[in-house]
Amino acid sequence: MTAELLITSLQISTPELILAVGALALLMIGVFSGDKSAPTVTGLAAAIMIAAGLWLVFSPMQGEAWGGAFVLDSFSRFMKVIALIGSITAMIMTVGNARSEQLDRFEFPVLLTLATLGMMLLISANDLIALYLGLELMSLALYVVAAINRDSLRSTEAGLKYFVLGALSSGMLLYGMSLVYGFTGNTGFDNIAAVLTAETRSLGVVFGLVFILAGLAFKISAVPFHMWTPDVYEGAPTPVTAFFAAGPKVAAMAIFVRIVTDAFMPVFADWQQVVVFISIASMLLGSFAAIGQKNIKRLMAYSSIGHMGYALVGLASGSETGVSGVALYMLIYMVMTLGTFACIMSMRRKEGAALESVDDLAGLSSTNPFMAVVLTALMFSLAGIPPLAGFFAKYFVFVAAIEAKLYALAIIGVLSSVVGAYYYLRIVKVMWFDAANGEFARTAGELRLVFGISGLFVTAYVLFGGPIGLAAEAAAKAFF
């Protein structure tokens, strides 16, 4: 690697360098000043992520770096900005509840920063090895933060379960990668695409492709690799769950899109059927399994499984509209989820006990009308009711599916979102028509800010959604 190449590579990956060096500096600050520095470290971590995000938005650098292993294009920039926003918001949301959830340790923001770095590397991965390393960096940090409340049996169980199943999925991913490498002789996405053709593809490549998709489906918690999601969502401390639902999902979906559209586009027919299957299975399971849930975190887990299914509808079409639909879907999904989790984190009694049951929301319209209105908007949006943001997210992916003549997929999607609307509307019913059984404690300012902005976003999306849609379309142009 010559000096100029090295300098270009460093310039292209500057946001990642900011995060990496920043995480190490934060670790030093934390180690030398102990756990009392946790709030400072959290603030600095958010500042570092904001700096990386600003650099990402304003830097003109674009292209491949590190010998083609890392790529910064319009798609990775769009997804990275979403993932960064998600991580920053989720981290700010932890501040108020840090003490009661036993998250007031300086390692927590450091691990979140490193997990975010993993997401960024994952989104930019343009090589099988880079993909695996980014994924492991993200996942390892997430396993630890899932179990960070060691005194809680449920939290440690969630961490262990996530770790064991995550290791299994990494194994499948690596096995698939080794097969793909063996049958194509390359690890770079561009090189794999160059040697693959639909006519001459060997069975080994298809095997490898299926294993890779299985490993990635695990990370986005698509059916049939979703089993960990409800348990981990329920067991992990709520701020950690909010973090899980935001950035990591975006990053895993981004690499899912990149690997199939970049490396495996020549064998489109082979992966399309896999994506269609996991998409239908996720939508149906997400709609039906959530109906019986009493715990709102478990309900959100099934909701996220369903939403990943809807996002995959766009990918199944394999077209530019489809990919831009996926990008837009992930953005809107993340905003809705963070808003909902901000509401869930506000569900605590004055004595400090955190509540997680749907029934605890009863009578929220009389005790806390602002939160009730916002949560209602978010639920309507998650259900996909116009004119809220969630409707547009679903609209674009279904339009892409219809353009690609995937009528069955689109019809099943619409029908399952009707089923899904039931459990979102049940929450609305509990809030507005059931008798109140106690008031919540005063909501922390940052949580009110987050669900306020999120509520504003979903209701006003119809007014200002144009530029965001254009940005998503520009992002999808990176592949076509």
Added chain:
Amino acid sequence: MGLQAVFFYLFAFVAVASAFMVISARNPVHSVLFLILVFFNAAGLFLLTGAEFLAMILLVVYIGAVAVLFLFVVMMLDIDFAALRSGILQYAPVGALVGLIVAAELIVVVGGSVLTPEAAKAITMPIPSPATRTNTAALGDVLYTNYVYFFQVSGLVLLVAMIGAIVLTLRHRENIKRQNISQQVARTPATAIEVVKVKTGQGI
């Protein structure tokens, strides 16, 4: 050639003999020590074939870390090795089968590279001759240039693993007696010794 052959048979014989001792020694600590001897001789064999990097790694990783870990496990955990060994002969057929499969696979792999020598030419990074460039230098040539990105990210992954292990296991518990060296050193006979007159036939 003669000297090399002498050393090869020396290392090989000691390796096989001590491998046998690993499974037959009565004392588990002896087993681990014989295991270290196996590793050491295997490192010698690697050195003879010109793979000095592998030899070093074997010493550092397997003897320095893995064998020491085994020793810790053997010495700190209360495992009844006699009970573990009781039915050892009934596993012999399974063990022999696994051994046979491994042997067959080794023969296939080695035989493959002998039968089709052109397969070695397909690799992207040809191995330079040990006479001109040592293994370690050849690895460094690509690891710190072409693969520097992967190398650094792997380092970060290991860092996360380390932070995670510490976060999840380190506890600052109260009411635990810890060694305080400065306190120990500061003790004087006046504070440490008390002379008590004890009457004959009575306790204190």
